[in-house]
Amino acid sequence: MLNINTTNDGGKMNVELDGRLDTTTAPMLESELKEKLGNSSELVFDLQNLEYISSAGLRVLLAAQKIMNKQGSMCIKNVSAAVKDIFEVTGFSDILTII
Template sequence: MLDINATNDGGKMNVTLDGRIDTTTAPQLEAVLKEKLGNSTELTFDMTNVEYISSAGLRVLLSAQKAMNKQGKMYIKNVCDAVKDIFEVTGFSDILNII
């Protein structure tokens, strides 16, 4: 299960995630991003309560990063050690801006 709280304030989109980002929940996150991202110039994911991310979740983050490379910046904050390890092993820590 994944709870997604997405707000867009003056071109700054904040997405707070709570749960697991896996093959079941990644399409839900992708749909929210497609619906709300629009012309945002900044996208921030708060992953304080994300304990796991699968390859499907990584794909959604990569797609979001590609979109934001064209229109602004993307940040990922409050990443737990387990998810940080996944980012490092897959090389995503070199692609994503983790703060």
């Protein structure tokens, strides 16, 4: 189960994820981003309530990063210890901007 809460403030899009980002829920986030990212110049993921991320979830974050490299910036904040461990083991902590 994943709850996605997006807000757009001018060119800044905030995405709060609550639950698990896995093979079942990653397509939901992917379609949400495709629909709402548009011309945003800044994308911020708040992962405070994200319990788990799978390789499918990592793929969605990587795709979002590639889009934002062309049109602005992306960062990830409030990462839990469990999710941070996954980022570090997979090398994503070197690819993504985590604040």
